[in-house]
Amino acid sequence: MEIENLVKRSLPVSELLSLLEASDFELAMRLKMDPRQDDVYGRTKEVAGKMVRRRAAHLLLRKLGPAQYLDSERILDAIDRERMTYRIQYLSQQMKETGPIVNKGVDGFLKKAGDYRPERAIITGLGGSGIGALMAVELLNNMGYFIPVEIRRDYPGRHMQVGPSTLMILCSFSGNTEETLFAYECAIKESAQVICIATGGVLKEQATSRGHTFIEIPIKNGFKGAQVIQTPRESVGFSLMIFLSIFSRLGLATRDGSGFNVDELDLNHVSGKIDRLDEMWGPGIPFDRNLAKQAALYFMYGSKDSEGFDPSSLRIPVIIVDSSNASLGVRIENQFGESVEGFIKVLTFAEDIHNEIEALASLALEPKFLNERPPYAFIALRSADEAGRATQRLNKTLEELFQKNGIDYLSLEAEGDTPFERKLYLLKLLDYIRAYACLLRGSKPLPVPFMDRMKRIMWSCPTVEDEHLLDLLSDNDRIWTVEELERNEDRGISAYPLLRANLKRLKNADLIRIDEVGRITITKRGEMSRCPINRQQHQTVVKSDVKRRKRCNSPGFQG
Structure with a gap:
């Protein structure tokens, strides 16, 4: 049964509500789909x-x-089953609980480091x-502090000093x-100094085993049944x-010769x-008194009230934000992509506006001259933290682009x-805007199935170091013990991300055998079993590498 036949326009409100409240398994069965069937997400019933x-x-x-629709508690409970909307209320409580957690970790770091104080910091x-790091650095800059911090949001490159x-x-x-x-x-x-921050996982395991400072993000939450924090979006407080406290304790932020003290935030x-x-x-809070709704x-939908609402005119939001609040643009972009599952464009003033002013003018003006509804909704995030000249330039930009041409935009003032x-x-x-946008979209705000799937895929892909390790270990089709691997620094399993992540499983084995094509076989209590670590990928990659080396060593081969 197709979705159009299941969800008909003629269905009464009560039946549409029952569809919202049904589980993914029930909906898959009603669509006459096999819930066990896999798809590109690896989760057919959830996607259906x-x-x-x-x-x-x-x-x-x-x-x-x-x-x-937005005021309906039943619709909220049907879509937001993890009660993410209520978890927003936990922001200030999170911030107040952070102090003791950070102080314990930083005290340990300072005790180990002695008189050491970093000249600069890199945050990944x-x-x-x-x-949190982006917001902390940006806030301190707005307060007039200098902070020698580089924030990286990618793989570390060789150029990283x-x-x-x-x-x-x-x-x-x-x-x-x-x-x-x-x-x-x-x-x-x-040999850099290290502070690790996480709820657990491999990072916690490695930091604690190697004696590095580890600050654990709490995952307990107490608001209206939302007991456990499940995503980083919820832990922004x-x-x-955590970052503001680290900068304060380590003296990384300075202004007029004095350091930043977190207590001055009151x-x-x-x-x-x-x-x-x-x-x-x-x-x-009802829609007519609720700015966020x-x-x-x-x-x-590009409508400021329910009277001008057109349900067929779904828009792509275009956010214009000054560099003093650029981190909030990054956050709403992340929120929309993961929760609302919709595209959003963020333009940071002044660089992005400088680069895209002509494109922005076309986006705003073309629909008007073609008598079409614009496919975009323009929003400006404003704040008193904008620099004087930047405020003047941004005001002029909004006036020339939108106000003089009668084009609507929404201004949200801090x-x-x-x-x-x-x-x-x-x-x-x-x-809150993101939470209500999820309701309007009909998207459950918590699950990120494709992101979870990509993490699993990447952890099963070989790295250059893993392939090098497998080449070393597969010499003469030798059999190794875990103790031998850990004693040998060059071949030590703890030095390689992929195999290290599976170290617990390997430690349960008496013997580890890696053959010439990278297949890993573990032996435990006399039973042979195949360890799935990177098996298919390594078979393909290492086999092709063996063929390449044979070809390179053959007579007559030239560079």
Whole structure:
């Protein structure tokens, strides 16, 4: 049965609601699909359920209108089953709980380091894991502090300058992010000082076993049934304050000869103000008095109220943000991609506007002259932290592009007396906007199945180091013991990311045998079994490498 036949326009509201509330398995069965069948995501029933739920949500939005739809507690519970919307309320509590966690880790670091103080720091972290560092550095710059920090969100390259005077701070929520683990290996090889931040995973295992400082991100949460933090998007309060506290304790941020002290943020006072925002934007606040719900409707459909709402005009949001709040642009882009599962464009002033001013003018003006509805929704994030000249230039840009041409855009202005308050105001507002955009889209905000699948795929792919190790280990088709591997530094299994991740399994073996094509066989208690580490990939890669070497060594071969 096709989705169009299951989710018909003629269905009453009650039946559409029941489709929203059904499990992925039930929806797959109703579509007469085999729930065991695999697909590109590796999770057919989840993808099928997602499509059914999205269509049902769209029809409900048409029938009820955006105000009634977003105010419905039943729709919220059906789509947001992990109650991610309520977890936004935990922001200030996270920040207040961070101090003791960081102090314990930094005390251990300072005890080991003695008089050592880093000249510079490099921070690695992708997506939600790295957003806290971006926000912390940006906030300190807005407060007038200089901080010698480089933030990397990719694989470490050979050009990355790391040495004993460098502090490497590695952040991965899961502890299994491949790029971060590669950076960890790079830091160790170059004798850099290391601080690791994660909830667990391989990063925690390696940091604790090698005696490096490890700061554990708490995963407990106490709001309305949301007991466990499952994604880095939810832990932004911890992440932000962890980095601010590290910069404070290690004296990395300076202004007029004095260092930054985290106590000057007056966290208790600011937390009270941030908590009161839940009374303005929370799920229980009606649409007509809720800025976040109204903004979410504009993000998704380009309409500021329910009267001008057109359910057929889904938009792509284009965010214009000054460099003083560029980290918030990165966060909303990450949030939309992972949770709302929609594209979004972020233009950071002034570089992106300088480069794309002509394209932006075309996007804004062409639909007007062609009598078409624009496919984009334009949003400006504004704050008093913008530099004076930047504010003037941005005002002129918005005036020339939009106001003089009668083109609509939404301006979201940060409120607060300090840069810290204004940053948190926009952070929480954008988090609520993302939550309500998920409802409008019909997307469950938590699962990221394709991202999880890609992590598993990359962990099964051979690295250059793994292939080198397999070449060494497969000499003469030799059989090794785990103790022999660990004693030999050149061939030590702990030095290679892929095999290290499987060290626990290998330690349960009495013998390890790696043949000439990279197949790993483990022996335990007299039983032979095949270890699946990289098996198919190594068979292909190493076989081709063996053929290449034979060809290179053949008579008559020239370079």
